[in-house]
Amino acid sequence: MVVALGVAAINTGNNLLYLLVSLVLGLIVVSGVLSEQTMRGLRLTGAVPEEIYAGRPALFGAGIANGKRWLTSYSVTLELLAPEARADTAAGAGRARFLYLPRLEAGADRLVTWEETLPRRGRHRLAGVRITTRFPFALFLKAGRPALDSEVIVYPAVKPVSSALLREIVGSGDAPTRRRGRGSDLYNLRGYRAGDDPRLIHWRSSAKTQTLTIRELEAETTEDTRIVLTGAASGDSALLEAGLSEAASVAVHLLRAGSGVELVGPDITVPLGRGRGQIRRVLTALALYQPGAGPVEVPEAEDVGDGDPRREGRALRELRIRIG
């Protein structure tokens, strides 16, 4: 339209048409300046959840901060690029989602969260999120660099363990071992350390010793478990995924109950361990497991603590799960 109007102005020599052409050009320039002002000083930081499970909604977050000292940013849109296709491609543009911030004052910041469900386990590159604006006249789109476009590991789906399987786990094994866990009996008293659950503070002992003392509870499970993945795992992918999901579910259940878990199978070995670190190791190994792709690298196991059957030479209870 600007070009047509300009041609008309030149052709007729009518100065009022020149004035209208100038108006449109002025609007374009002001639009560019204001949108640049809106985008300048905006910082986008992404927040990825620590654990992402396949098929379960995970809460992602992005912090937007307006670093400008004086000027408010108006009409900022947070564009959630589609996971499978980037929004800057024609295919991905239709699937992008938008979170809208009408205004962000100077020096202010805002945290925006949204849920996203990643359907499959394994490594995923997040499509990312970016700040865009069409402010003030929707003539142009200005976009910042994407954030949250990093790679994440999606763990296999973790489901409640069936009661039959629970009976199988509890009913097997030989010598019981007394160790720390999440049971109800007292295992030990020790000094408070940062990160301990305040509900476990032993107030009477704390009052007596004038230092915060915390209760350590005894694990209710009696034995450590070796989860053995069996089968060729080459054909039926549904069976593979179901088996891996079951293994993950059992491992998480046992580890959360304070038990030690070891994972072995074709091309996969996670030494015995317990606690949150072991949960991460087992889930990572199961997430990255690909039949025939070679051994899965997992983080080095930490000290498994007291009652390590490897040290004590005891046998582990074994649970076999078919993946093929």
Next chain:
Amino acid sequence: MSSMLALRVVTYLVVGDGIAALYLAGLIGPLGVALVVAAILVSWALERARERGALRPAVAWGLVGTAAAAIAADLFYLAQSVLDGLVHLLLFLILVRLFMHRVLRDLRDAGFLSFFLLIAASSVTFSAGFLVVFVVFLVLATWMLMLHHVVAEAQKAGYASPESAGTHFGFRGPLMRVSLVAAAGTFAIAGSLFFVIPRVGQAALPFRGQLGRMVSGFSDKVELGSFGEIETDRTVVMRVYFSDEIADPQRLPNLRWRGIAFDRFNGTTWTAGQSRRSLLRPATTGNFHVSVAQGRRPLVRQEIFLEPIGTDIVFAAPRILRMELRGGTLSFDDMGSVSVPSAAARLHYTVDSELETPPPADVRVAGAGSGFPAAERLRYLQLPAMSPGIPRLARDVTAGSRDPYEAALKLTDYLSSRYKYTLGLKRQTQLEPLDEFLFVRRSGNCEYFAASLAVMLRSLGTPARVVGGFQRGEWNPYGRYFMVRLADAHSWVEAYFDGLGWVTLDPSPRAEAEAQAAQAGVLSLYLDAARMRWYRYVVNWSLTDQLLVAASVQRQAGDFHISLHWPRDWRARPWLLAAAAAAGLALAWLIWRSGLPGRTSRHAAPVPRFYERALRLLARRGLAPAPAETARQFCGRVGSAAPALAAPLGRLTGEYERARFGAAALTPAELGEVERWLVALEQS
């Protein structure tokens, strides 16, 4: 007011502004405006009905189809011109958008279409009112586009409106201020671009020029008394600038704007019946050379803007030497009248003139037109059949005159002193008009005076002709030009004397009559100056102006380069430097004091003075807070070291935390308590 409602209001106002532009340009009349506005109001009122689905889409589109057929017929058969048809179509489309408004885009489209109304108006108007329409459109359209954007973005993100997303953007909202700033910025940029965008030639007249009304008195024929109609009309029809060489144009004597001369009189009507016209073509410089300077009189250059008054006559200070006017040819007659080929909407021209200076009263002439060819003498001595009273009166008045020039001066003085100037021209007798004027009524307007003098001069054998034009007009000090009104239309006489040539004689005592007339007020002078600037610097902005400005900028840049010795001047005025430095420091301090929003939000309030005082008291005792120690920790440490200080310092610390981190203002009673604890702290 919600964003959505504000958007609707602003969009309707934008449409209203477009309609105002059409009205200003004469593309729709008052009736059309009333109908369109009524339709727009109905579309607003139908909003609720539309939400209920009262207007079925099928019915609506049926109406649209019928209207579209009517528009097509209008465009091709009924409308006065294609432009009129397009304007009707635009109005129809806007109304359709407003009536059928279902989605946000409809409102936006109605606003965009309004812009085309301005384009249509710009092709047929050059009124200064267009600037008002333009500025209003700029402000409203900026606001409309912003509102549309934020509402659309909110809806795209799943909100009903920006209010749902937690921000109020209606009137008085923060976006309104941003919009005003954006509009101001756009205006500044658009203004700059307007003057800078290269032109390819002279500014053009509008697509369909508006001719002014026909003004009697400036055609080939004029009846006595015809000026009477316009001499009360104060419409400004001509504005005359003088070149910078004339320091004080309003002091130029005998300034008048000559138009057409008449040589034939039939008793009631003057005509230019025997004039010989010739075409003038521009010289290679583009100028028209009309006559040659005689070299004895002052030369002046005038830039003249002539409003459309329905005449092809060009007005300028006599005698015209050279003209600069856009156009192929000029018409020039042997009585010095210059005209353009057709009566255009507006004329803008530059004229070089050799100003007339009246000969001294005691100059003697040998005769009047004695060297004229016989045909010329007959032409300028022609008289209709008339009563013998007029020649007798002429002879009586001029009795004893030593030459024709003295006789002419006597007649001029006689008429101007014995007769009254009036615009009341009602006939009182059945006598010939001049007889009635000279012997019965003894009052009349300038045409009667001029005709009487010319007839009496001719009866004495002095060649004479009547000239029509304008008086000098009113000086506008704010624009530095003469404002010439229709009411300044004037007639005078030119008589020929041997050795002097054609001499201007003005017998009308009009100046005395007009001395009592009210002058224009300051406001109207300002407004006219503003209007003139609009014509001069916007409507008529041309390639020539751009070249002149570029040359001026280049010259001034050179001057600036030469004047780069300014540091010496600064050193010569140290007080000026000191004042500038002080002003800069004061400004910096004010900015610092005003606080930076981003910074103040991240920093705590300053330490209260009473706590600073307490710290000073404790410091004298060798107690000072460690760098990483909080006030509460410091209080505990002081309490352990000096238990007597624990109580007052504890209270002071509590108030300190409340004042600094709780942003609480202490009451006078609390400040009294604080003072007591400070005393206790000091005495402990």
